[in-house]
Amino acid sequence: MHRGDTHHGGVALVDENIATIVVARLRTAGHDFVAIAETAAGASDDQVLAIAVADQRILRIRPLVHRSD
Numbered sequence: 851m852h853r854g855d856t857h858h859g860g861v862a863l864v865d866e867n868i869a870t871i872v873v874a875r876l877r878t879a880g881h882d883f884v885a886i887a888e889t890a891a892g893a894s895d896d897q898v899l900a901i902a903v904a905d906q907r908i909l910r911i912r913p914l915v916h917r918s919d
Contacts, residue, residue: 861906
């Protein structure tokens with residue numbers, strides 16, 4: 851798992867509490883998102899953090915929420 855040469859949006863690693871369908875839609879929109887559920891399911895918090903650091907990715911642990919205010 852590593853950052854690709856090209857990306858158009860956020861470079862992030864998302865924790866297992868974020869639905870893979872959300873990650874798929876973000877990818878479709880051109881964002882470079884990796885789901886821990888797809889690459890290291892069941893990893894401990896320390897392992898997830900280590901993966902994010904090693905891959906130089908922002909770690910997203912809360913669901914993404916769209917607000918219109």
